[in-house]
Amino acid sequence: MREAMLRAELGDDVFGEDPTVIALERRLSTLFGKEAGMFCPSGTMANQIAVNIHTRPGDEVICDEGAHIYRYEGGGTMATSGCSVKLLETDRGRFTAEQVEASINAREAQWLANTSLVNIENTCNRGGGAVWDLKEVDRIATVCRKHGLALHMDGARIFNALATTGEHPESWGEWFDTISICLSKGLGAPVGSVLIGTADMIARARRVRKRLGGGMRQRGILPQLDFTRWITTWNG
Template structure:
């Protein structure tokens, strides 16, 4: 076995590689020019995801950042404000796209592991008749929440925020980069999400294991407008069906198995809990394990270096925090090996 093959990569679920059956599905895909709307595999993927989430239409894009930022632009005319949690991916890790692309202000709220309440959102809505403020137009939620350690929203909380948004005339967007992890963990139904949200960004290249791509779903009119924004941002695909086929394969084969990733994340958390150099763990709800080191005993740099010396990669997550992410390229034997290395 090569040295590369023995490496256990816990940095992210974006590091997965297509399996031979997925590659075979990609090679067999019928394709066309998607800018001309002539790629049948892209159409199939967009329609499949729209139907799965109770929406009318979908738009296949290269990344979740693009689907999120297209949605925000589409929902927000100039002088708008977006309400989101202070550690939301759309704000923290998308290169200031809300300011640069949508030219919108952002109201940042402190959440419970990234989750907001309807009361918090209501308090953040700007008075409509005060010219000193931008106009609140959009609420963005993230499920699961990355910085919250893969935390999931309760359905009742989503319903309450959606009811408030509708009452106040606000659009509601979901960053669903890991939405399938949330669905598997909570037992919620994807079809119900279309009743609550105006748009949803669904990533295929994380836990589902596709090599690239996200799909934005919403109403037919909304997606029609978003297609122009995708073209503006350089996202006009040509024979993209080869990539869309990977997404279709992932939807069919790689959703239910996310429960294995969640189980393995729980095993890693259990191994970390008694260790003297671990000061705090965010209890994993899905496939992310975020924990804080006691840097009087072991620094993050030292910890990561010691793991890497044993063929294990992980990520520093700011300050004294570290993140492990389980995914389809991490099996039970690898988890056993990581547990031994931690000890």
């Protein structure tokens, strides 16, 4: 990592001109079949930006009662985005499409909060590292599309999940609007997360990141993984 710091080509990342950051964002977004990616200083910021771009103040987010976005992000879902949460009782963090469907507030009931986002955490921190079944994610994504809800994955440890199941990242990427991926957990880099999604979502996310003070200049200097080495597993 320290050698990579020495070698890193730098530019101003707020202007989108740091080649090292661009390469990292492109690498991860491509791996999951997404259009774009954005580096964030922490997983918390990546998740909170995702919540912010998928919701409006007064909306409601559906998630596990132990979800990191609810319990461990300083109340950000409520404070930064002004959302309420519908907490689900789950099997170690994993819930079902039926639970999601039953938790969506009827659009015509203007006295209820507007449900706009579902959050899945994989692996589940409070669930002791429980791994989701992709078939259930597929069912949940179908419910989300039917009701016009966004689906975000807090993939802080998604590579731990993929290492367990042997699935390709792209098979996960297709179901989610956005995914946050921590570089500083199972992957072993000391700093950072990347949020991936469509080009439009990431463009909106960049504005929110700047607003929150997460726009950094010569970001490429931060210690990082040699991605060309470890991602070869999924390159075939």
